[in-house]
Amino acid sequence: MTKKYGIIGCGMMGLEHINNLNLLDGAAVYAVYDPIDSLAKGAAHRANGAQICSSIKELASLPELDALVVVSPNYLHVDNLEEISMHCNLPILCEKPLYTNPMQEARLTHMIESHTAPIWVAMEYRYMPPIAQMAAQADAVTGGVKMLTIKEHRIPFLPKVGDWNRFNKNTGGTLVEKCCHFFDLMRFITQSNPIRVSASAGQIVNHLDEVYNGQTPDIWDGGYVIFDFENGARAMLELCMFADGTLWNEEISAVGPAGKIECRMPGPHRFWPTDIGPPPNSQITIAPRTPKRPVTTDVVIDHDLLMAGDHHGSTFYQHEKFLKVVQGHGQVEVTTDDGKMAVKMGLAAQQAALENRVIHF
Template identity: 60%
Template sequence: MKVINYGIIGCGMMGQEHLRNIALLEGARVAAIFEPDEIMAAAAKAIAPNAKLEASIEDLLARDDLDCLLVASPNHCHIDALEQIAELNPLPLLMEKPLYTDPADIARVEAIAASYPSPIWVAMEYRYMPPIQTFAEEVQRATGGVKMLTIREHRFPFLHKVGDWNRFNRNTGGTLVEKCCHFFDLMRLILGSDPVRVTASAGQEVNHLDEAYNGEVPDIWDTAYVIVDFATGARAMLELCMYAEGSKYQEEISAVGPNGKIEAFVPGPGRFWPTHLGAPPVAQVIISPRHPKGPQTVDIPVDPTILDAGDHNGSTFYQHARFLELVRNGGVPEVSLEDGAWAVRMGLAAQKAASEHGVIDRI
């Protein structure tokens, strides 16, 4: 079996999660890393000791031994890196979300999509959480066609990142882009439809108000409700709270239709679970038919080794396994550039709706 060589651009917190998961894959290795922060580069080297640290993106892209690339740099760096890759070495690419942060940059994404010669897979890890995969597989049978979809995330505040880039909307695209593009992607996936209308209420209520960086107080939101109408007539709602780290489950998803309801419950990172409470909770999926009544609960456990490699219920590993198969055998990415762009467009529309206290019907 040929060993697939990855080149990695950006190895902060999420990049290091990717490194740990690539190390679990058979027939894959990280050959090269570009990470400008010395502390993060040293941490990445400790995880992937055989990888070479490159001095620039250009140096990494000049190598002729790479089979694929991964971008996990800060959000506002994504579109520039994507353009550099497209120009210098357009290999199969796993591109972390969000694709872009400025509404004006959608034209740059569309130009790359029209000419890039290899697959580009947008890293929407939440699709690959085992309970959410089960939910997506069973949702039509359980509901008879979804009319209402609700996603709730009650979690910990934003963690500290290099240079505190994630404290400011200008770098992240805003919380409803940075954090929530995953959920807007899930809405489109589960409903099989595109959005036609978005309204939202959101703000910064608790977190980061006592912080300052170079005299600036962070402006990222920690609270939101977003309602989305879809072309099929289905409705979806997102509820986000980023000061609820005491919750048993971090994500709760429910879908309801004429035949019944299905729910998925996903625990947060095991490393944050209080040890005095014993083992962390296990993910569950519950199907509740209308006739005959009686909820049916199934636990969805994940291999502990895979759980320990990241903070996303094993999804980063399962995503990489599918991406690696694409690199080896060719095919079409499961999460396309169009999917990634839609997720950002929905997040930006929600940011605008909340800021303007209005309804956005041009997404």
């Protein structure tokens, strides 16, 4: 039987979830909620005529629903989760970051304890095919990852509904908002937890000439973050959000005593300058130490999945696995503990940069 989903938040990422659920056999969007009517209507249309609800309470109380997807702005995730769990005990896929402010953590923990249905934190980067392939082979190729480097060079933050992403108080700060993905990948690939972090980061170029309600944005657009892990691995993030003309959006390399594995991915197709030709395929390079034989292969992603969003098909693959959880025969792969740790790493990295000191976990 087709599982029926409710969507909370119908902006850019809400539509990406709907596009991908439309492609997934066994799942359908049944109802949507967004405080902005026109966005709810557009999303309902995209979801083949889904029901429009006028509140989270109304949506979460629908007896027909089998699962909920939270895609509201970051600072609302904890409020939304609390409200959902007052009205139902359905499986939830919640967009990252799970929370934005340390003051929300106790409330979140209480919600998680009282909501016994599965909660999956949306960490789409784990499910991008080049990254998934790299993570699966990293141990075998490297002989145990010792050094992991994640480099993201990309366009600035996109405009959002109500410009919520221009201010740290709404996003949690750039190292939480977007970099929680990369810190989650660090734990996922090294299979270890962080013990300390140092960082240099800030608002370097972007958004300094923008004004919203008399206020200039305070979001950071670049920096370096270095983590040490319990198992001795080291990992570095290099973020630059004013590299609009870049060839590769992400370049991720892992090195160990036996070799190196690296993946490279272009940015979302819709931002590629098509007048110079199509964007490149993603690539993986496997480079053993001996014999020295680096081999590069393309990772080709299904065209329909590429067109359904900005994340290399990962939203579809994540939903495929979440659907199994909704059907009662799959395991949550990105738990609320993973989601919380990714936020803690982002908050600690920001503190390290702000206070110019090493933060210990």
